[in-house]
Amino acid sequence: MLTCLDWLRQFNLASVTLRLSLAVLCGGMLGLERARKRRPAGFRTYMLVCMGAALTMILGQYEAAMLSGPWAGTAAAIGMRTDVSRFGAQVINGVGFLGAGTIILTGRQQVKGLTTAAGLWTSACMGLAVGAGFYEAVLLAFVFMNLVVHLLPRIERRMLENSRDINLFVEFHSLDQVGEIIHQIKNQGASIYDVELDHGNPTQHPSAVFSVRLDRRGQHAKVLAAVSEMESVYVIHNV
Numbered sequence: 541m542l543t544c545l546d547w548l549r550q551f552n553l554a555s556v557t558l559r560l561s562l563a564v565l566c567g568g569m570l571g572l573e574r575a576r577k578r579r580p581a582g583f584r585t586y587m588l589v590c591m592g593a594a595l596t597m598i599l600g601q602y603e604a605a606m607l608s609g610p611w612a613g614t615a616a617a618i619g620m621r622t623d624v625s626r627f628g629a630q631v632i633n634g635v636g637f638l639g640a641g642t643i644i645l646t647g648r649q650q651v652k653g654l655t656t657a658a659g660l661w662t663s664a665c666m667g668l669a670v671g672a673g674f675y676e677a678v679l680l681a682f683v684f685m686n687l688v689v690h691l692l693p694r695i696e697r698r699m700l701e702n703s704r705d706i707n708l709f710v711e712f713h714s715l716d717q718v719g720e721i722i723h724q725i726k727n728q729g730a731s732i733y734d735v736e737l738d739h740g741n742p743t744q745h746p747s748a749v750f751s752v753r754l755d756r757r758g759q760h761a762k763v764l765a766a767v768s769e770m771e772s773v774y775v776i777h778n779v
Contacts, residue, residue, distance in 0.1 A: 542676065549673040551605050556598055563594035563670040566682050567663050573689045579656045581642050589638070589660055590667035593631045597671025600627035628668045635664040659689070704754045710767060711747040711775035715739065718748065724770060728763045729755040745774055 548555050567590025568583055575582030639657030662685060669677045710721060715737070722732055734751035752763065760778060768776050 545673075545675055548675070551601055555673065559594050559598060559670050559673060560591060562675075562678065563591045563667045566590060566666060566670070566678065570659060570663055570682075570685055570689065574656055574659060579642070579653070581639075581656050581660055586660065586663050589635060590663045590670070593628075593635070593664040593667025594671035596627045596631050597668045601672070631664055631668060632661070635661050659685075701760070702757050704757055706752050706754065706760055706763070707779045708750045708752055708763070708767065709747065709775070709777045709779045710750060710773055711745050712770075713745060713772040713774070715746050717770075717772040720772065721748075721750070721767060721770065724767055725750065725752055725763060728759065728766050730759065730763055731755075747775075749779065 548558055564587055568587040570590075571581070571583040571586025574586065639660045642653040642656045642660070644652050662681075666678060666681045666685070669681065708725075712718075712721065718735070718737070722735070725732060730752045732750055732752055736749040738747045754760070754763070764776060764778060767773055
């Protein structure tokens with residue numbers, strides 16, 4: 541580890557100020573990308589989660605320092621001990637519930653919010669590292685998280701565009717048209733290996749998610765156009 545940072549790893553006012561400021565900065569910068577995409581947990585949420593995790597770790601270190609110093613006599617008399625690691629464990633468990641609240645299943649059978657939930661949880665873990673004064677790990681984690689959030693989505697989109705497997709959400713007039721839609725998809729040289737039907741309700745049209753495998757890459761637009769031209773189809777999306 542870097543010996544020049546040893547003073548900032550000690551438990552003093554300058555170290556505490558730096559840790560909380562670093563947690564606010566890193567958490568906020570990670571949350572900016574989520575905020576730009578209008579996600580439920582964004583700039584302020586990430587900032588608060590990261591700072592709260594750092595504060596929790598600092599609190600654990602504070603109690604440990606006090607129990608071995610000014611409170612040592614009282615602690616020995618009543619047999620009181622503290623384990624700094626248990627504070628971090630509670631943060632990780634608690635943020636898991638917070639992240640679960642951002643995950644939803646849309647009407648198009650899409651799961652939304654998984655990346656936001658994972659980002660919150662990772663932000664909390666990074667906050668624990670900040671609170672512990674593990675600055676080298678914080679820097680590495682911050683760099684890797686930014687790569688995942690900003691760079692990898694482009695690679696993921698490229699991979700999906702070249703994939704031969706697609707999921708089509710189709711909203712249509714009645715269930716009688718399911719066979720026609722399947723026939724239209726197969727006419728484009730694709731095969732269907734799964735269909736999830738949603739019968740809808742009196743105020744909605746029925747819909748389905750067709751899991752399709754293309755015979756070659758680059759046919760996404762062709763299949764979408766062919767199905768969208770059907771008179772019985774109201775909505776079609778690649779999900």
